[in-house]
Amino acid sequence: MNSELSVKSGLHDVIPTTFGYIGVGLAFGIVSRTSHLSLLAILLMSLVVYAGSAQFVITSMLLAGSPISAIIFSTFLVNARMILMSTTIAQYFRRYSSLANIGVGSLLTDETFALGMNKLNYTDHQLNLRWFNTTNIVAYLVWAAASITGALIGNLVTDPKKLGLDFALVAMFIGLLYLQLISDRSKKLLTQLTVVIFVVVALYILLIFMSANAALLVATLLGCIFGVVIER
Incomplete structure (x- = not known):
């Protein structure tokens, strides 16, 4: 690019x-x-x-x-x-x-x-x-x-x-x-990897309680919130 x-x-x-x-x-x-x-x-x-x-x-x-x-x-x-x-x-x-x-x-x-x-x-x-x-x-x-x-x-x-x-x-x-x-x-590699790992773990847990599509949406939202929190 x-x-x-x-x-x-x-x-x-x-x-x-x-x-x-x-x-x-x-x-x-x-x-x-x-x-x-x-x-x-x-x-x-x-x-x-x-x-x-x-x-x-x-x-x-x-x-x-x-x-x-x-x-x-x-x-x-x-x-x-x-x-x-x-x-x-x-x-x-x-x-x-x-x-x-x-x-x-x-x-x-x-x-x-x-x-x-x-x-x-x-x-x-x-x-x-x-x-x-x-x-x-x-x-x-x-x-x-x-x-x-x-x-x-x-x-x-x-x-x-x-x-x-x-x-x-x-x-x-x-x-x-x-x-x-x-x-x-604009962001440290460690920060990005931390968010990725958080989303993966959240998705894995959510899949136990809801459908794959719903779990993906919720995990994405949680990942966004988590990313904002750790950056601040």
């Missing part, structure tokens, strides 16, 4: 994360196709829902014949973390119109959010529409293309796990976390 906030810089920064999109998108397309969803349904889900984990949930619930109300509520719970991410990123786009902010928020993902947070370390805590829209749109198009490609080859792969596609998203997040730790000069 560098300090530039141009379209070219956005392309350069987002390309490494697209490999994660490709892996998970292929897996989603394969799983959805083997679950008897049509090519059009798979493409529309990737373009409209645009949320990897939620799309897997929707596919499994459709296969199980779940009611639409349950699918909508489950999708909301899975993506509830996006409320926190959007709120965090919004402060860097206050000078832009509401429509521009809606555009950024609509295509925001875990990966582009992490990229944005990492980019702040190089730009004196500044972001702009050119850079962020570039990363968002490239990620969006790659995800859709990977999903439909996976759907097209879905009949050829019976078990995506054998190819390690189910680990692609995890591997990508490990890489993003590593980049954040080594590039954030």
Whole structure:
């Protein structure tokens, strides 16, 4: 990464994360196709829902014949973390119109959010529409293309796990976390590691008492509070 906030810089920064999109998108397309969803349904889900984990949930619930109300509520719970991410990123786009902010928020993902947070370390805590829209749109198009490609080859792969596609998203997040730790000069490495360990332990404990999605949301909130406390 560098300090530039141009379209070219956005392309350069987002390309490494697209490999994660490709892996998970292929897996989603394969799983959805083997679950008897049509090519059009798979493409529309990737373009409209645009949320990897939620799309897997929707596919499994459709296969199980779940009611639409349950699918909508489950999708909301899975993506509830996006409320926190959007709120965090919004402060860097206050000078832009509401429509521009809606555009950024609509295509925001875990990966582009992490990229944005990492980019702040190089730009004196500044972001702009050119850079962020570039990363968002490239990620969006790659995800859709990977999903439909996976759907097209879905009949050829019976078990995506054998190819390690189910680990692609995890591997990508490990890489993003590593980049954040080594590039954030505003906080001591020990402080960052302490927060990471706290969130991991909190998540492990919370999983005993609640669902994975709820535990993830609560652990994230607790990690934010814990980080503020130890910094002060």
